[in-house]
Amino acid sequence: MSYHFNFGWLLVYYPELLKGTWVTIQLILIGAVFGVSLGVFCAWVRALGPAWLKPIVSVYVELIRNTPFLIQLFFIFFGLPSLGLQMGETSAANLAMIINLGAYSCEIIRAGIEATPRGQFEAGASLAMTRFETFRYVVLLPALKRIWPALSSQIVIVMLGSSVVSQIAVEDLTFAANFIQSRSFRAFEAYFVSTFIYLTLAILLRLLLKFIGGRLFQRKAAR
Amino acid sequence: MSLIEITEVRKSFGPNEVLKGINLDIEPGEVIAIIGKSGSGKSTLLRCINGLESINSGSISVAGAQLLPDELHLKALRLKVGMIFQQFNLFPHLTAGGNVILSQAVVKKTPKPEAEAIARQMLDRVGLAAKFDAYPDELSGGQQQRVAIARALAMRPIALLCDEITSALDPELVGEVLAVVRSLAAEGMTLLMVTHEMKFARDVCSRVVFMHHGKVHEIGRPEAVFANPQTPELKQFLGML
Amino acid sequence: MTQFTLWDIFRNLLLATRWTILLSLVSFLGGGILGLILLFMRIGHNRAAQFFSKIYVEIFQGTPLLMQLFLAFFGLGLFGINVPAWLAAGVALIAWTAAFLVEIWRGCVESVASGQWEAAASLGMGYLQQMRYVILPQALKIAVAPTVGFSVQVIKGTALTSIIGFVELSKAGSVVTNATFQPFTVYGLVALLYFALCWPLSKSSQILERKLNVAHRNH
Ligand SMILES: Nc1ncnc2c1ncn2[C@@H]1O[C@H](COP(=O)(O)OP(=O)(O)O)[C@@H](O)[C@H]1O
């Protein structure tokens, strides 16, 4: 192999890499906050919600979990305009990620809710709370705590999966890598460096989620 | 020479010294009951004798063979000493018969028909000949524990280590397991058992070992130990019951 | 402009689905074999092998599959050979699949109660015998449901190979869309075809898992 690796020239492109990284971070922040919220709502519907909503949520969850994210993205960005739903590429990416994470987190959170001991619901009821109040104040937090590691992994998976939004021209980290390789014709180095940035992002995101989990489920100090 | 010789055995888990110099010699055919508070190191002692834990210092030998932590020596030792666990630990993917056959076939390379014949014989000995094809989850706790005994016996050990083998059982099932142990004792099997069944210890055992804080605190014939405890710790322990 | 009937579209997509299925099978089988090797490295007693397996999983689970595909495509190209898309796709997907299967299987091995190892050891079995006759048969039973479940991720993962130019279902979707200008219909159909492949596997995985849980509760 006579190829000589050369990473020095990449310095020229650091603004592109930085900008792409920032876009990727924004994508996952928005996706995670709204996606998990959607997931909590859907999990509530599936576990405890009104009967008429259940089949709708089931179909949504099954459809999303059994089709590729790339196709979901294309369907939203290219397909929906024919129904008159036009949106920019960033909005499409945000929407696709929220919908995708919503479905996965729904299943994860539901498992957490279903692992709640019966006695918790009965205790809530015996204190004259409504079903929703029991869910909101008694069940939800311990359920989230139970499944936080699984939920965190899923959020990292969605972050890594977001690299395909470059295909609808969202200028994320992968887009930056594509751009650099098309300019420099040194594809391997370009992708190697962006892969490394993704790995760093994944590790940092995992740490952040661990920190958030720690704060969210922290016991109040006894006094 | 004794059958099992335990000399100055020490064992620590991190900074926590659990066995603080144990000395115990066991003659062939003896039945020893080990009693003592929870956490006094009874299980750890049995596990060390079977090589499930490695010791920090001292020595253990069984029938003249030293316990050394390499796989060859361990295997030789475990062929001589069987172990019965509190939680039975039957292999759930095998039938009762399969449980008793497996280690004969795998470890001793006993031919299949012979291993099966021995398995039937051993299950018969614990009163479970009819359960040869039953899976562990189809058996009661007492039956499972008896299969575990048959499984250990099939290896033709010269001694058995029993760690609270009736503690996980419903009270009405304790008797059937103890009856099996009693018959083994009568046949001359060397037994070293951790137990809370004081009446059983008094009736069957040749010696009782009282462990306290990782040491053999008191040892003697059951009549003596139970009727006339020497130390305040043993008095308190017996009074607690 | 020629008019495409729904059947024309569907037929083209269906033909491309063959390649999605084939690539999925290759990735799953190859990933399974590689995963098994990594699993034994991980649960064996060799420290260096353990470490390697751990780092492997860390890297392949911590980076986007798309990047792995690009790196395989351009990385293999560095050896001076002209890399066909199917080769890069196969290599990357096998490597990626293996990383997830190791972790799934390791979890299964570790979920076998420690008393099982001890009982086997106390009967005189060596490490390999304990593994072969006592632990693996039990772990295997637990592993079936999540392994089937993961096959769904593999099928969905093959969609990314369209980006490096492998012509499977997703790529066919883009090609047909460009010819027909009916993205809604085409991508809808593509999604339905993926769903038809994945949903039965998802369901079987769920059913298998429920069966196992019921069996366990009877203990
Ligand atoms: N694997 C282990 N790791 C750390 N500490 C242990 C371990 N096993 C036992 N111990 C400790 O050793 C002490 C004695 O335990 P054990 O032998 O099980 O007592 P006993 O059987 O008499 O109740 C306890 O304090 C226990 O916490």
Ligand SMILES: [Mg+2]
């Ligand atoms: Mg104990």
